Every structure is written in C-alpha cells, then in structure tokens.
Amino acid sequence: MNRREALKKTGLLGGVAAGAPGLLSLLQSCSQQSRSGWVPQFLSEKQAQFISAFVDTILPKTDTPGALDVKTDMFIDLVYAKTLTSEAQEGVKAELDKFDSDCESKYGKSFADLSNEEKRDCLMTHEKETAKFNRGVWGTTVGEQEPVAFYRNLKSMALWGYFSSEEIGKNVLNYDPIPGQYRGCVPVEEIGKIWTL
C-alpha cells in the first residue's frame, strides 16, 4: 500500500538522536588494523574496526556475499559522516565507544578482538536486552514505542547497507525494476528469494 509512499525507514535516526553522550572510556587497542585502503570519513580507526567486525558477525560471508564483501561498514561510515547533524554524530561516537567499552569490561578485549564465539555471545546478550521496533504502517511504527537501544539501530543499519547494495540487490535477491503487472497470488517457488525493491 502506498499512500504517498513512505520511505523505508531504517530506524537509524530515532536511536541515534536519543543516544546519550558521555561515558567515554577509551581503552586503546593496538592489535587491530583497519581494512586495507579504507580511510574512514567519520569513524576513528578503532570505531571502524568495531563496525567492520560487527557487520561481519551479523551478516557473514556464506555461499552469498557477506557484509564486508559489499562494503557495508564503509557505507555506515558514510551515512554517519554525511546524513547526520553534528549533534547526532556526537551521540553516535559516544554510543560506539560505550558499546566497545562495555565489551572490554566484560571480555577484557574490544569487540573486534574477540573470538567468534565471544562476538556471538556479546551480540546475543544485546539481542535479548534490547527493545524491538513496533510494527510499522506506511513506514512509521505504531503504538507506544519503547526506546530502542543503539544495538538494534546499528543492526538495522547493517541490514540496510547490505540489502541496498547493488551486488545483493541485483545478483542475490529478485531484481525486477519494471514489473509491468501485479499478480496477487504467485507460488513462492516461482519467485524464490524476496524482491529487491
């Protein structure tokens, strides 16, 4: 249904804007290197390492490309750099650092340095503790929305960056820019994966 079609909202803004600055506890990690050749526009090197490890854990490479293959981490950096107000950017920086410092408190290492098992354990803890988005109608959530923590906003950005990429859109999902007709009941097996658009 399209009443002046609502844009696909990422959930990005709500959580970011609400992000409480502060709680900066920076523990330096020297063991990680940024992805070769990437100079982040917004993220610090340590934050970039975190984002790369985060999106890779959410959407790893399998027989289909992973988030790193389609540069989801770089896209998130770009979106933070170019589409947020400076106030919102401050909030994001604080949230990123808090996420990693919480990780260091619990595991003794920053997220990027954890074993795969520890990474999964860390994210699953956030999954269970973080409120979910209410269902949406025409692009906006309905009902009383509990505040959604940074983790779920970042996860939604990872999904957005991954699924809006050309590689996934054109070569993995079902891409049909000009369908020409609408068919209301079609067996799934005729179509397969979800539509790109």
Add this chain to the structure above:
Amino acid sequence: MANYNIDAEKDLTYDAIVIGSGISGGWAAKELCEKGLKTLVLERGRIVEHIKDYTTAYLDPWDMEYRGAMTPEQKKIHPIGERVGFVGETNQHFYANDLENPYTEVKPFLWVRAHQMGGRSLLWGKQTYRWSDLDFEANAKDGHGVDWPIRYKDIEDWYTYVEKFAGISGDPIGLPQLPDSHFLPPMELNCVEKHVKERLESNFKGRNLIIGRCAHLTEAINGRGKCQFRNRCDRGCPYGAYFSSNSSTLPAAHATGNLTIRPFSIVQSIEYDEAKGKASGVRIIDAETSEEIIYRAKVIFCNASAMSTTQILLNSTSNRFPEGLGNDSGELGHNLMDHTYRIGATGLVDGFEDQYYSGRRPNGIYIPRYVNLKDGPQSDKFVRGFGFQGGGYRQGWGQGTNMEDFGADFKDKIMNPGQWEFFITGFAECLPYHSNRVFLNKEVTDKWGQPTLSVDAEWGENEYALNKQIRSDAKEMLETAGLRDVLDFDNKHEMGYGIHEMGTARMGKDPKTSVLNGTNQVHACKNVFVTDGACMTSSSCVNPSLTYMALTARAADHAVNELNKLNL
C-alpha cells in the same frame, strides 16, 4: 510544453487566470483552454516538465550515494516533510522549502506544500472516491456547518466526465454510500487480502473489503501509458500512468494553443474594480526578481490549495471588501477541516507461506463507510463516519531487525519471504468548526515581505469519538478475521497530517454564512471562482481530490456559459 510567460512586458491581459497548477488548477486550465479562453496559469514555483524533470524516477537505492537518506542540509529545509514522514532523497525536490515559506501554528498543524508546476498532484495518494448524498446532505441533516448548495445529482455527470479523462481503476459494487466511478479494470487483491475479505464480509453484514479505487491507469488511455507497478509514483511517473497535472491536464490545455504558464509567480492579491463591481486581475510578485506585476482577466480561478487560496483572498482587501475578497459573511478563513488517520490495527496472518506476489502495487484495500448510513447501524456516540485503507504483504529483509538472531543462517532466512501481515487504518470525517481557522499574520512575513498564515485548529469531540470507534472496530475486524497478535493503535496526530485540508472559503446557499455559491463563485464577486479544497462545506470521510476535479470542471463550464451570456 506550454508557453512560458517569462517576459513581464508582454501579454498582460488574458481571458482567464488560474492561480495554481495542482490537481484543481490543472483541471481549470484544461477546461478553460478547451473552451477557447486564453488562459494564464500562475505557478509560484518552478516548471516541472513531464518526464524530463522526473530526475529520480529510475534510481535504484545503490544509484544514490546515501541510498535515499537525506543530508542535514536537505532535512533542514523540510521540517514539515520530516514531521509527516513522506520526504526523502528521491522526492524532496517536490516538497516546498519550509524555511522560505513559514506559517505559524497557534496549535500544532502540519501544512505540507509543494511549490512547483503540478503542485501536490505529483505527490498525492491517488485514492479516488465519489462522494454521495450521504455526504452532501450531512450538514443539513445534523446541523453542523451549513448546507451544501449542491447534491449528488448536480455533480454526478461531472464525476463521469473527469473520470473518463483522468482514468480511475476500481471494482463497481453498487454501494449507495460510495457510488461507482466510470472504472478502468481494478487492480488485484493478493491472497491474504482475498482471505481477509472473505472472513470479514461473512462475519460483518454490511461491510465490504474492496481493492482501492485509484487514479492509476490499468489500461493506456488518452496518450498515457498504463501502470508498470514500480511504486515509485512520488518521483513522477515516466509513463504518465497516474493522474497529475503534469501528465494529464496541462498537456491537454497546452494542446489547445491557449495556455500560458508563468512560473515563479507568487500571487499577492486579487485586484477588485470598485466601479465595475468585479475582479479585474491578479497582482503577483516574481519570486526571483521580486518585481510586482498585475495581470488582467475576465475570470479568475483560485486553485492555490485550500489554505493558500484563502490566504490570497484575505490579503485582497479593497473599500468594498475590507476584510478580504468575498468575506461579507466573516466565514473566510473559518471551518478548516482535514481527515483523521493513522488509527487502526495491524496483525499477523498465519498460513499462505507458499504464496507471494509479483509487482509493486501502488494501491491497497478499502473498507467503505458502514456506520450511520441511511439504512444501517447508527451510532449514539458520534455523527458522520469513517472508512479504512490498508493492505496485506509479506515481510522482507527488514524483519531481521527485530529477530533475536544474526549470522549465516539468519542471513539466508531473511532473504526469503517472511511473515504475512495485514493492516487497516481509518480515515474519519471532520466536522466544520467555525473555531478552526486560518488568518493573516502580519508579524511574520515571508522571504518576499508578505504576510504569512496562522493556523488555529484542533480536533473536536466528534473526531475523538470517531477515532475511538475506528480503533476498536479495526481490532475487532482483524481478530474476527483470524489474525493473531493484533496491535491496535492511535498515533494521535495533529490536524493537517491527513494532507486533506478542506474548507476556509465554503460553498453555501446563503451569502450571509458562506463565501461561495453553488457554482463556486464568490457570492459578491462572481467572476472569481474557488474550486480547490477551500470550497468544501463538509469533509466526508473519503478522499477529496476527485470531487475537486468534478467541481472544477463544472465551475469552468459555468464560467464560460456566463461569459458568453455577458454575465461576468
């Protein structure tokens, strides 16, 4: 296309002037031009050429650097669009710059504007429904507002006339409260919508679930192509498949050779000739040069959109009309209406896992009004009624955001169609309250030094009672239809959010209580016509644009007849 009047020195006199080029202005231009009048359309924004200026029409997400997200600079000039939630990188160029066009919210009111050739006809929802005598008789029956000076029989043939040109798709089912249009073939319901329809109609006598009736071509007509089901309408349709001024009425007006469009023309006021007792022209400010120019014409159509038209009339003062042109009644600016919406329910549908759909249908389902009909259940809590829009769909990758999962299997899973969902959201009629009004604000001026508008309006008890019923009915219907985890909601939005502003220069039988007569003429200045949302005497619960089209075509016909009889 069209002649563009960009030389202020020539062509200062026309047969007709149309203020605004949106849905009703486009119709006025087409009808007046086709009847032989040299017509000047004054558009406050830029030219938007059909197809050529739909610059984002073919962009996929990855074609845009930020994949549809706006920059802080873009967001800053669209605070209203941001509040209403429809603006983004692919369509922000069709939304007005809110900073250059301030208005004052005495109470919260969303005023979405689109300042370019075609206006909001490029952005509208395209749901198109005829009104019935249930609507035209409503004020007379329950005493709210004043009686409409017309009935369904006065406009019926004009509905047919505009529908044949605009192209309306839908399914005729013969409901008296929602008369059938002259239809192109309907779009299809999907499996879940068909299922809910069957359950709903068998459990609730007198309620129907139908495919939305909409101004999308399901067959090519009048040189326009049919819908390609891309659902990128608000970028402008390169096939001309939905009705907009740009795709439809303005090209038809241009084809007559009688059309001139002058862009960047902010109408300041309508000039009144005290000696002749009628309007003589329109004073504009060139938005780019700030030059003031007066254009002359025998007949003037006001189609700037409801509140903007009234702003112009209020600003058009003379000895005869010290409180604004046509404001003998004191009703000019009053009785502002909108529709309530974003109240409803959404639920999950089990089964149908083996079913999907193809194509992106720019349309959904509609549940026509079923309370307070002539024959049928009456409410003791409210007058008037409501209808629902909605639809069914399968979740896509977005479902992953809420899933307590991630990793390899998760990634595979969300690449496949997810849970079916189905939702409905009500649209309720709003009563015409005298206290809901707009008025000129001389303290706050715009970029061109002109007084701006203040809006002082809020929902009343009847609207809240309607909303309460919408919410409980929505929940009951979805639960009875067998949906699970039904979540009912009321997003409690302010007025204006429906983007169906109506009233402020209402039609009526009595010049003492209304601004316009039964043919949309200002009672005491008959060569000025108002045929946009401002003219509405009540608001119905169905979308208003089709009625603006029909009223405009009817008024233009009357204008030309009167001109020919030398009555104007």
